[in-house]
Amino acid sequence: MSSATTTSPGAPRIITEPDVDGDVLVSPRYLAGTHTPDEGFQPLLDLGWALQGDELGNAFVAAPDNKVRLGFLPEGPDDGLWRVNAYDDPFGPPHWGVSFSDSCPVEFVSSFTTALARAYREGPDAYLAGGAGHDRELSDFRAVIPLLQANWKLQQPRWGMLELQAPDGLAGLEYKTGRLDPAREVTTMEARWYMWGGPVGPRWYATASSNTPAHLVAAITASICDPTPVPRWENGVSRYLRALVQMTPIEQPAPPKPTPLDVRRAAARRAPALSTRSVPRWSTASPPAPAAAGARLPARR
Numbered sequence: 001m002s003s004a005t006t007t008s009p010g011a012p013r014i015i016t017e018p019d020v021d022g023d024v025l026v027s028p029r030y031l032a033g034t035h036t037p038d039e040g041f042q043p044l045l046d047l048g049w050a051l052q053g054d055e056l057g058n059a060f061v062a063a064p065d066n067k068v069r070l071g072f073l074p075e076g077p078d079d080g081l082w083r084v085n086a087y088d089d090p091f092g093p094p095h096w097g098v099s100f101s102d103s104c105p106v107e108f109v110s111s112f113t114t115a116l117a118r119a120y121r122e123g124p125d126a127y128l129a130g131g132a133g134h135d136r137e138l139s140d141f142r143a144v145i146p147l148l149q150a151n152w153k154l155q156q157p158r159w160g161m162l163e164l165q166a167p168d169g170l171a172g173l174e175y176k177t178g179r180l181d182p183a184r185e186v187t188t189m190e191a192r193w194y195m196w197g198g199p200v201g202p203r204w205y206a207t208a209s210s211n212t213p214a215h216l217v218a219a220i221t222a223s224i225c226d227p228t229p230v231p232r233w234e235n236g237v238s239r240y241l242r243a244l245v246q247m248t249p250i251e252q253p254a255p256p257k258p259t260p261l262d263v264r265r266a267a268a269r270r271a272p273a274l275s276t277r278s279v280p281r282w283s284t285a286s287p288p289a290p291a292a293a294g295a296r297l298p299a300r301r
Helices: 038-045 106-122 133-143 145-149 214-224 260-268
Strands: 013-015 024-027 050-053 059-062 068-072 080-086 096-101 161-165 171-176 193-197 204-208 230-232 246-251
Touching: 038 059, 038 068, 038 106, 068 106, 080 106, 096 106, 106 214, 133 145, 133 214, 145 214, 193 214, 204 214
Parallel strands: 013 246
Antiparallel strands: 024 230, 024 246, 050 059, 059 068, 068 080, 080 096, 096 204, 161 171, 171 193, 193 204
């Protein structure tokens, strides 16, 4: 997001980049709602991955070896708008899967795909490796650290569940322990990781299955608790969320004042003044004599 400065709470915030996609900054970001999907795709497209679509409007991005595939599914069977799967074998079941619902802020998607693109460049050990059993749980704790550092609170212990919530209680994370069904983890919300935000009812969610590398999940959790506000169009912010968020108007910077050199150049480009020319005036003089007899008019064409 663009760098910004503000002089007082609620004052218009001056944005230094002219192409900010929005007219307000929304905080906390986990209540900002969804936004345009482009930035979710971009980190993978920057690697040269193929982008395809179907006749329904769904879009698909795949790595050259087909071991990582992303689907953007506005016409999918449920509200899982984004689905990302990684494979040991391109023709086998997913090794891990991550999903984001249709109301999830796109910044969380782009944080994940940015980390995924970086891991893919490093190789399979970076984007496929995931621990098992006790080792996995120790490794997964890395994804909880950003939330603890942002003062998210551990909730009342539940059997087989670690739960944290944001200080305002409007976002949370649930981590399931023990054995889970791998097939259900990548097709339902019964996954190892479940993240959510919003009041009861219009909530977004994100899931990550077992074997999802902890550093990829940490990219999501770090983005969720990032205090930096995100740009939105005010009319696009859900009416359910308006009373729960802070919206700061964005004021685009004024054009720079012209320098003396700019003024001289502009003067040099001005059109020349109109030259003097004769203008017919009313006269009392007699009209010219008629044409002599025998004179011919120009032939009509």
